[in-house]
Amino acid sequence: MAVLKVTFTKTKRDKLAQALWILNWISVGTGVILFSLGLFLKVELNKRWELMADTDIQYVPNMLISVGLIACAINFLGGKICYDCVDTAKFLRWKLIMLPYIVCTFFFTFCVLVGALMCYTMHWELDESLREGLSKAMKYYKDTDTPGRCFLKRAVDMLQIEFQCCGNKGYKDWFRIQWISNRYLDMSHREVVDRLRSNVEGKYLMDGVPFSCCNVNAPRPCIQHQISNNSAHFNYDHHTEQLNLWPNGCHQVLLDYYCGIVHSIGLTVLITWLFELSVLTGVRYLQTSLENMLRLGDPDCESDGWLLENSFIETARINLNIIKTLSKNNHVDTANNGDPNINVPSTSKARYGPDNVPPQQISAAS
The missing domain is CATH 1.20.900 (Dbl Homology Domain; Chain A)
Structure with a gap:
């Protein structure tokens, strides 16, 4: 039907x-x-x-x-x-x-x-x-002098500005990586040396973020360094300063x-x-x-x-x-190795008769 x-x-x-x-x-x-x-x-x-x-x-x-x-x-x-x-x-x-x-x-x-x-x-x-x-x-934000990575700083900054975001999941991601190159660190300054030595991996970590994390809608100048230190800034509490940095992560x-x-x-x-x-x-x-x-x-x-x-x-x-028929035919061809005459003896036996003697041999014998 x-x-x-x-x-x-x-x-x-x-x-x-x-x-x-x-x-x-x-x-x-x-x-x-x-x-x-x-x-x-x-x-x-x-x-x-x-x-x-x-x-x-x-x-x-x-x-x-x-x-x-x-x-x-x-x-x-x-x-x-x-x-x-x-x-x-x-x-x-x-x-x-x-x-x-x-x-x-x-x-x-x-x-x-x-x-x-x-x-x-x-x-x-x-x-x-x-x-x-x-x-x-x-991670490679600071490597502005390394071939193949020098463009990453600009790419990350433009991303954070365009999409109004900061870090991967949030601005605190910048606290766990060194995003300032060693060439811009004053090694003669005792505080810098102590910060490098205090880290197991010898990284310069701080509670700061790049400038591109700053929220342009903030009523005060952006605080991007010592973010978690309330005493470092006048009239500042990092728990209530919601407009200081972009709150969302870029991811x-x-x-x-x-x-x-x-x-x-x-x-x-x-x-x-x-x-x-x-x-x-x-x-x-x-x-x-x-x-x-x-x-x-x-x-x-x-x-x-x-x-x-x-x-x-x-x-x-x-x-x-149809699929089964095709697969069976393919299986038979594979088993015969492509030789179509592999079953000739049985057909010849039926053709020549019970004695299995070809007609040519009978005529030659007679």
Whole structure:
């Protein structure tokens, strides 16, 4: 029994073909949108690549770019096919191509769905990449004279200014690392030497933060050194000075920023998948109704169209039997090592008779 069978008149078939022609051209536009979204996400990730760990998070934009290009090609071909299907004579040229086209389009729409799901699962990769990348960037913040790291100070400062954040999880992260280079420390000063010696790893740690952590909305000049020392500043209590530094950590702020982008892209891709699925459904109805019309032999007659000729269970059983048959044939070929005459002795025995003597030998003996 056919699944979701619909009866089409000639007028309905022509209108369906015309509507699908328009929808396929719209789908070409959605392919361009997917390509643009993937390119946009790739550019956004590359903007701050130095603040991310070396993890493979480019697979999502690469997937979207590939799917967008394939969507343009497939829907352009689909528009041409649907345009020609209005004419029965032209449909005959596409008759053998339509079923492979539908199968390829089905797998393509599945890839679009996978791309949408990947956008929502990218959160975990982004979280880990940003956590490790920001920690590494803050660790090398002071290495402005080291090749390959000299740009990190500027990158971190610009990040904290642009996103109004401080540190990885908060401003106290700067208390646990040395972010001032030794070349800017006065080694003749006793306090500096004592601070270096008091640390097990010989680092110059202090309760201070870079200038980019300062909150521009603070009513007083920014206090970025001796932050936890109330007696070092007049009329100051670091527990109540909420506006002195940016309160949020850059990891969460940047993660929210990227997650907002990828979730919006994921929603767009999901809507695109639903649209592509509806177009594919229409093309399947058009293909089956036109093939049934050709079987009846009358271009003006009514014909049935369906999604599946048999039920889901029957279709799955047929495909499973085909796969089993192919696997058995492949197993036999492998066992015979590709030799088609490996069973010749048994057939020869049946052909020559019970004495197993070839006719040539009998005639020679006589």
